[in-house]
Structure formats: C-alpha cells, structure tokens
Amino acid sequence: MDIVVLVKQVPDSGLERNLNAEKRVDRDGSNNVMGELDxxxxxxxxxxxxxxxxxxxxxxVGPDQATETIRKVLAMGADQAVHVSDEAVAGSDALATAQILAAALGRANWDLVLAGAESTDSGMGVMTHLLSAHTGAAALTGARKIEIDGSTVTVEHQKDNGYSKLQAQLPAIVxxxxxxxTPRYPSLKGIMAAKRKKIEVLSxxxxxxxxxxxGAAGASTEVLTVESRPExxxxxxxxxxxxxxRSLAEFLASEKFI
Amino acid sequence: MSQILVYVPDNSRHSAEVLTLARGLGEVAAAAFGDEAASLAAEYGAASLYKVDADGLDDYFVAPKAEALASIAEGKEWQAVLVPSTDEGKAVAARLAVKLGTGFLTDVSALDGEGVGTQEIFAGSRIVTSKVAKGVTVATVKAGSVAAEAAPSEPAAEAVDYTVGDDAKKVAVLETVEEPPGDRPGLTEADIVVSGGRGVGSAENFSLIEKVADAFGGAVGASRAAVDSGYYPHKFQVGQTGTTVSPQLYVAAGISGAIQHRAGMQTSKTIVAVNKDSDAPIFSMADYGVVGDLFNVLPQLLEEVEKRK
Ligand SMILES: Cc1cc2nc3c(=O)[nH]c(=O)nc-3n(C[C@H](O)[C@H](O)[C@@H](O)COP(=O)(O)OP(=O)(O)OC[C@H]3O[C@@H](n4cnc5c(N)ncnc54)[C@H](O)[C@@H]3O)c2cc1C
Ligand SMILES: Cc1cc2nc3c(=O)[nH]c(=O)nc-3n(C[C@H](O)[C@H](O)[C@H](O)COP(=O)(O)OP(=O)(O)OC[C@H]3O[C@@H](n4cnc5c(N)ncnc54)[C@H](O)[C@@H]3O)c2cc1C
Structure with missing residues (x-):
C-alpha cells in the first residue's frame, strides 16, 4: 500500500507567534516545527x-526551510519526500494550497493520504475535504482509530460526544x-538514514x-487588520x-459566584 | 435585495446563534435539514425556508449535506452563506466553496454587512479581520459568537428535491455511538467549569473536582495530561484538541497552563487557579490564584461554600 502523508511546517506554538508586515504567518527564524497533529x-x-x-x-508545500521538517519525517521512517517550494506560493489561501497539493498528489501513485485534522498555525481543519473535492477520493476526517482491510478503510471519527464509524474504499484521504x-521519536539510525533519502523538489x-x-496574486481571501489581544x-x-x-471562597463570593 | 443563506443542520443553540447573527445582516433564507431544524429556523426569524428531507442524508459522511446545500446555493445571488463552525460545518463550507469557486473564512466570531469577518488566531493571542476577495462570502461561525435571540416568523417554505448522488456516497456511516451526557451541564453550555489536571493524581481523586463542580452547579473539565493518564474521559478535555469553553468562571486545579490548554479556556470571564507551583504559567492569566496543594485548598473551599449556603 502506498501512502502519502501531508505535513506542514508551522511556527512553534509554545513561542511567541506573529504575522509579518504582509499579514502572513511569520515563518522566518528558527522557531519552526512540524505541525503537532501531523x-x-x-x-x-x-x-x-x-x-x-x-x-x-x-x-x-512550504518555503525552503521546510526541508528540516521533511528530514524529521524521513528520520522517523518515511521512505521519500516531495517538497513543493516556489516563491509564488507565498500568501496562498486554503483553496490555493489545496490546488497545489492536489496537483502534487496527481503525479504520485497512492492508495491512502494521511493528514493532521488541523494544522497548528492557521488551523482551518478543511484540507482533507478540499482535497477530496479535487481528487474525487473519499475523505474520512478526524480519526481516532484507523483500520485497513484489503481495499476497505474504516475509521472512528471522533466527535464531542462519542464517535461515528466511517467506511470507504481506497483511494481515500484520512x-x-x-x-x-503516540508518535515515535527519530532514532539515531533513522537520522543517519534520512540523509540518504530522496527529496524531490518541485516548482x-x-x-x-x-x-x-x-499565492497572494490568486488569493480569494484577504487579511485586512491584525491586532494583539490585550494580555x-x-x-x-x-x-x-x-x-x-477560605480566601478563594472570599474572592468567589465577592464576584457573586457563591 | 439579496439574502443570506444559513445552513441549519439541527436545532442546536449554535444553529440558533448563526441565524441570529445572519438576521442582523439582512434577510435570512434557511437551508434546513429535517423538521427540527426547520422549526428552529422559523423560531429564529428566517424569511424563507428550503427544506431538505432526502433519504439517506445521514447514511453517508458530510458529502450529501454539502451537495444538497450547493444545489440550493448555486445559480442564485447571495449576500453571504453562513454555516455553524463544527467539524461537519467546516467540511460543508469547504466543499461548497470549491463548488462555487469562491473563497471562504472559517471560525469567524463576528461578521459585518460588508463581509468583513473577525478571527482569533494563534491560540487567541491575535485578532485579525479578513474578507472574501473573490465571489460570495462563505463563512463558518464559531459557537458562542452572539447570544441567540428568538424572533418567530412564518417563512415561506420550499421543499428541496434532492437525491443523494453516487459521488456523495463514498463514505458510509456504519454507526454513530453517542455517550450519554450525564447529569452535569455540558462543557460548552455551563456558566461555571471546574477542570482538573495531572496534579489531581488519579481517576479516584477526580471525585474532588466533581464535588467542586457540583457545589457550583458547573461542568467538569480536564487537561490533556489528565485525559492521557486515564483520570477522566476525552470528551471532557478542554483545549486545542478538546473543547473550547468560555464560561463566566473557569477553575483550573492542578493544571500548569500549557498554550494548548489556554487555547481552549482563555476567553473565560473569570479565571481561578490552584497549583502548588508558584511559577506555573496558569497564574499569569488567573484573576485569582492560590499557590497550594489542591487537596487542602479545594476541601476548604467546599466547606466554605456549604457554610455560606
Ligand atoms: C490568520 C490567518 C487566517 C487565515 N484565514 C483563512 C481563511 O479564512 N480562509 C482561507 O482560505 N485561508 C485562510 N488562511 C490561509 C490558510 O490557512 C492557509 O493558507 C492554507 O494553507 C490552509 O491551511 P491550514 O493549515 O489552515 O489547513 P488545515 O486544513 O488546518 O490543515 C490540515 C492538514 O492538512 C495538511 N496541510 C495543510 N497545509 C499543508 C501544506 N502547506 N503542505 C502539506 N500539508 C499541508 C497537514 O497535514 C495539516 O495538518 C489564513 C491564514 C492565516 C495566517
Ligand atoms: C497537538 C497537541 C494538542 C494538545 N491539546 C491539548 C488540549 O486540548 N488540552 C490540554 O489541556 N492540553 C493539550 N495539549 C497538552 C499540553 O501541551 C500539556 O501537556 C497539558 O495541558 C498539560 O496538562 P496539565 O497541566 O494537567 O499537566 P502538567 O503540565 O503536568 O501540570 C500539572 C500541574 O499540576 C500541579 N500540581 C501537581 N500536584 C498538585 C497538587 N497536589 N496541588 C496543586 N497543584 C498540583 C503542578 O505544579 C503542575 O503545574 C496538547 C499538546 C499537543 C502537542
């Protein structure tokens, strides 16, 4: 079974995050990590x-420095990588990103695409469905469990109050x-092996x-203003x-909670 | 005058909020799925109603609802299309945007008559406004963005002739398991939420958190560390990959206050923390904090609440 896993490099959520002068996510510097759910x-x-x-x-799909994230995935054990990197991608919205990812998926043979339920920067949580609309493959989102049997994929789709069991035929996007x-850590052997694995860079x-x-040219959405929430x-x-x-009770009584 | 199309999947408070928001912007047309949704739309002031009752809508995952909504939306002029921001709602909005070739905004907490939406990003630390630059504005609206206000109407209803197409049948819903809600108020509805973290130490000890919640008529929440340790079920997790809450009072006991936890509770009106580590980040956002052992502080709090009753 051939699997493509979608990974987005994002700014570390534990550190201060900002938008830059162009009102895009500031991805400069060394504070970037793999999307936590990825x-x-x-x-x-x-x-x-x-x-x-x-x-x-x-x-x-991401700038040059996203290679670091790719190396980490290869070190965890992935076989190969495709990195779409092009100046013109900057400023893409969800529809444009989906179009690029779909084009890259169109060049590969795959039975299953795996992704995070949402990225940990812009976190729209829509990419899987957008890609399903583009590729025609089934989308099974928000899985807490996944099973493949022959050409059938079954997942438990996590909900606030329980779950639904979803089933589809491959090819599918989950x-x-x-x-x-619990994600594994890259082993030393994995890190060494990753250096020899192939990264195909595409424009x-x-x-x-x-x-x-x-990119910014084709964007169908536009960010107008950015403000910091008052701390x-x-x-x-x-x-x-x-x-x-007792002092806590005093406080809560003064705020009329008791 | 062009109307605002609202996707109404159910009779939840969230759906009522989106209808209320839409009414403030213009005349509302509701795309209602089933009888309960249709009566909610009438109660919350829809001027017209598209009613969808196709067989098999719930037998397949998301796609039929997206297809049915698109069949209503296509070929007409809309001021905006609004959808409740849930996992399903976002999926429906995304698929509709591709169909209509329009941009879309997710998780807006406000939207004005010009189509400018407000979004909170980076765990709520930044507030941005944005709009759809090409095509009709499709937006998903976060729960709790406005207070739902009823305004009963008698909408002209039109039955939508929709049959689930083969393309929408790719993902079958084999079964849906709903866990019973229990006696306490739901996390998102509660005015008071009392949450425990890893510091609570065990599943048995969580009964202390439950007692405090019950003393205030509140809901119980948990941090991910508490959930991962098996102290409390996942559906009570507050945070980025759990539920987002915004109660009048949030009590965090034995919770350090990691960014992913804060993402789910920082818009609470009043925040109270009990933690034995005075350097815990939760204290930097607490209105009142007690540095101490929760097994001393909370029982004493309970005693005081009893006394004052
Ligand atoms: C403040 C802000 C607000 C925004 N608001 C909007 C908006 O309202 N509408 C809009 O259209 N765009 C918006 N964008 C832009 C948009 O979020 C991204 O450009 C787009 O790529 C969607 O990504 P996501 O991370 O939200 O996707 P999600 O759907 O959250 O991503 C889910 C998963 O898809 C995969 N994935 C996502 N992106 C990539 C990638 N580049 N490469 C590989 N895999 C990937 C990952 O597995 C990820 O976990 C906004 C951006 C910012 C910074
Ligand atoms: C992708 C991703 C998603 C995540 N999503 C979430 C999420 O949705 N929600 C979430 O909560 N976390 C989430 N996290 C995890 C988050 O990063 C933290 O690990 C988690 O919130 C820590 O939980 P905690 O505060 O209970 O535990 P800890 O950080 O271990 O803190 C325990 C605290 O209890 C205190 N304590 C111990 N004993 C006592 C006592 N007797 N009395 C008083 N205080 C005591 C300690 O001083 C400490 O501050 C996510 C992480 C990732 C990577």
Missing amino acids: EYAVEAALQLKEQHDGTVTVLT SVWDTIN LSDLGVDASAV RSAGTIVTDEGEGG
Whole structure:
C-alpha cells in the first residue's frame, strides 16, 4: 500500500507567534516545527506500512526551510519526500494550497493520504475535504482509530460526544487527531538514514499550476487588520498557609459566584 | 435585495446563534435539514425556508449535506452563506466553496454587512479581520459568537428535491455511538467549569473536582495530561484538541497552563487557579490564584461554600 502523508511546517506554538508586515504567518527564524497533529499522521502512516508493506512518501508545500521538517519525517521512517517550494506560493489561501497539493498528489501513485485534522498555525481543519473535492477520493476526517482491510478503510471519527464509524474504499484521504497513537521519536539510525533519502523538489511549473492562480496574486481571501489581544493581566495570587480555600471562597463570593 | 443563506443542520443553540447573527445582516433564507431544524429556523426569524428531507442524508459522511446545500446555493445571488463552525460545518463550507469557486473564512466570531469577518488566531493571542476577495462570502461561525435571540416568523417554505448522488456516497456511516451526557451541564453550555489536571493524581481523586463542580452547579473539565493518564474521559478535555469553553468562571486545579490548554479556556470571564507551583504559567492569566496543594485548598473551599449556603 502506498501512502502519502501531508505535513506542514508551522511556527512553534509554545513561542511567541506573529504575522509579518504582509499579514502572513511569520515563518522566518528558527522557531519552526512540524505541525503537532501531523506527527500523529506520520506515526499512523508508519504503523500502516509496518502492517501492510508499501511506501510512505511525505509531501509538503512550504518555503525552503521546510526541508528540516521533511528530514524529521524521513528520520522517523518515511521512505521519500516531495517538497513543493516556489516563491509564488507565498500568501496562498486554503483553496490555493489545496490546488497545489492536489496537483502534487496527481503525479504520485497512492492508495491512502494521511493528514493532521488541523494544522497548528492557521488551523482551518478543511484540507482533507478540499482535497477530496479535487481528487474525487473519499475523505474520512478526524480519526481516532484507523483500520485497513484489503481495499476497505474504516475509521472512528471522533466527535464531542462519542464517535461515528466511517467506511470507504481506497483511494481515500484520512485526517487524524492526537488520540490515535503516540508518535515515535527519530532514532539515531533513522537520522543517519534520512540523509540518504530522496527529496524531490518541485516548482509550480513542474506541477503545471498557474502561478497567478495561487499565492497572494490568486488569493480569494484577504487579511485586512491584525491586532494583539490585550494580555490578561495577572490578578491576586495568594499562598496557602492554611487559609487558601477560605480566601478563594472570599474572592468567589465577592464576584457573586457563591 | 439579496439574502443570506444559513445552513441549519439541527436545532442546536449554535444553529440558533448563526441565524441570529445572519438576521442582523439582512434577510435570512434557511437551508434546513429535517423538521427540527426547520422549526428552529422559523423560531429564529428566517424569511424563507428550503427544506431538505432526502433519504439517506445521514447514511453517508458530510458529502450529501454539502451537495444538497450547493444545489440550493448555486445559480442564485447571495449576500453571504453562513454555516455553524463544527467539524461537519467546516467540511460543508469547504466543499461548497470549491463548488462555487469562491473563497471562504472559517471560525469567524463576528461578521459585518460588508463581509468583513473577525478571527482569533494563534491560540487567541491575535485578532485579525479578513474578507472574501473573490465571489460570495462563505463563512463558518464559531459557537458562542452572539447570544441567540428568538424572533418567530412564518417563512415561506420550499421543499428541496434532492437525491443523494453516487459521488456523495463514498463514505458510509456504519454507526454513530453517542455517550450519554450525564447529569452535569455540558462543557460548552455551563456558566461555571471546574477542570482538573495531572496534579489531581488519579481517576479516584477526580471525585474532588466533581464535588467542586457540583457545589457550583458547573461542568467538569480536564487537561490533556489528565485525559492521557486515564483520570477522566476525552470528551471532557478542554483545549486545542478538546473543547473550547468560555464560561463566566473557569477553575483550573492542578493544571500548569500549557498554550494548548489556554487555547481552549482563555476567553473565560473569570479565571481561578490552584497549583502548588508558584511559577506555573496558569497564574499569569488567573484573576485569582492560590499557590497550594489542591487537596487542602479545594476541601476548604467546599466547606466554605456549604457554610455560606
Ligand atoms: C490568520 C490567518 C487566517 C487565515 N484565514 C483563512 C481563511 O479564512 N480562509 C482561507 O482560505 N485561508 C485562510 N488562511 C490561509 C490558510 O490557512 C492557509 O493558507 C492554507 O494553507 C490552509 O491551511 P491550514 O493549515 O489552515 O489547513 P488545515 O486544513 O488546518 O490543515 C490540515 C492538514 O492538512 C495538511 N496541510 C495543510 N497545509 C499543508 C501544506 N502547506 N503542505 C502539506 N500539508 C499541508 C497537514 O497535514 C495539516 O495538518 C489564513 C491564514 C492565516 C495566517
Ligand atoms: C497537538 C497537541 C494538542 C494538545 N491539546 C491539548 C488540549 O486540548 N488540552 C490540554 O489541556 N492540553 C493539550 N495539549 C497538552 C499540553 O501541551 C500539556 O501537556 C497539558 O495541558 C498539560 O496538562 P496539565 O497541566 O494537567 O499537566 P502538567 O503540565 O503536568 O501540570 C500539572 C500541574 O499540576 C500541579 N500540581 C501537581 N500536584 C498538585 C497538587 N497536589 N496541588 C496543586 N497543584 C498540583 C503542578 O505544579 C503542575 O503545574 C496538547 C499538546 C499537543 C502537542
């Protein structure tokens, strides 16, 4: 079974994140990591390969420095990589990104595409369905469990109050939540092996995508203003020396919660 | 005058909120799925109603609803198309946008008459406004963005003639398992949420968190570390990959306050934290914090609540 796993490099959510002067995510500097949920998609891909053989290809659309994220996925155990990198991609919205990813998927043979349920920067949580609309493959989103039997894929789609069991025929596109598994760390051997694995770098023209249809030029949405939310200022902090619960009750009574 | 098309999948409070928001912008046409959704649309002031009752809508995942909505939306002029921002709603909006060749906004907390939406990004630390630059505005609206206000109407209803196409039958829904909601208010509806983290230490100890929640008539929440450790079920997880809550009062006990947790609770009106580590990041956002052992502080709080009753 041939699997493509979609991975997006994002700014580390544990650090200060900003939009730049162009009102795009500031991706400069060294604070970039693999999308947190994408790690779970990679792990799911590797486990499925262990069960069913085949290949795992990582696909990313992003600037040059996204190679670091690709190397990490290769070190975890993916076989090869496709990196779409082109100046004209900058400023793409969801529709344009989906168009580029769909074009790249169109050049590969795959039975299954795995992705994060949402990215951890813009986090729209829509890519799987957009790609389904483009490729015609079934979309099974928000999986907390995935099983492949022959050409049938079955997932437990996680909901707020339970789950639905979804089933489709391959080829299919599945996105995953962090409840699905525990991602592995790259081993030293994996890190060494990753250096020899192939990363195919593609431009928009390699993909036959019209540069004016994507990026800032082709965007169908526009960010107008950006503001910082006023920081919540810290309130009163007391140390419990036997009266902590009572002082908390005082506070809650003064705020009319008691 | 062009209308605002609202996708109404059910009779939830969230759907009522989106109808209320839309009414503030113009005349509302509701695409209602089933009888309950249709009566909600009438209660919340839809001027006209497209009613979809096709067989098999719920037998297949998302695609039939997206296709049915597209069949209503296509070929007409809309001021905007609004959809509740749920996993399903976002999927429907995304598929509709591809069909209509229009841009779309997700998770807006406000939308004005010019189609400018407000979105909170980066775990709520930045607020951006944006709009659809090409085509009709398709937007998904976050829960809790406006207060739902009824405005009963008698909409002209039109039955939509839709049959699920083969393309929409690719993903079968084999079964749906709903876990019973229990006696406490739901996380997103509760005015008060009391959450426990890894510091609670065990599943048994969570009964202390439940007692505090019950003393305030609130809901129980949990951090991901508490869920991952098996202290409390996942459906109570608050945060980026759990539920987002915005109650009047949020109590965090034994929770450090990681960014992914804060993403799900930082718009709470009042935040209270109990943690034995004075450097825990949760204190930087708490209106009132007690540095101390939760197993001392919370029982004393409960005693006080009893006394004051
Ligand atoms: C503040 C802000 C607001 C935005 N608002 C909108 C908006 O309202 N409408 C709009 O159309 N665009 C918007 N965008 C742009 C849009 O989010 C991204 O350009 C687009 O790529 C969607 O990505 P996502 O990460 O949200 O996708 P998601 O659907 O959240 O991504 C899900 C998964 O898809 C895969 N994936 C996503 N992107 C890539 C990639 N580049 N390469 C490989 N795999 C990938 C990953 O597995 C990821 O986990 C906004 C951007 C910002 C910064
Ligand atoms: C992709 C991704 C998604 C995530 N999504 C979420 C999410 O949705 N929600 C979420 O919560 N997290 C989420 N996380 C995890 C998050 O990063 C933190 O790991 C998690 O929130 C930590 O939970 P905690 O505060 O309970 O545990 P810890 O960080 O271990 O903190 C426990 C705290 O309890 C205190 N404590 C211990 N004993 C006591 C005592 N007796 N009395 C008082 N205080 C005590 C300690 O001082 C400490 O501050 C996510 C992470 C990732 C990577």
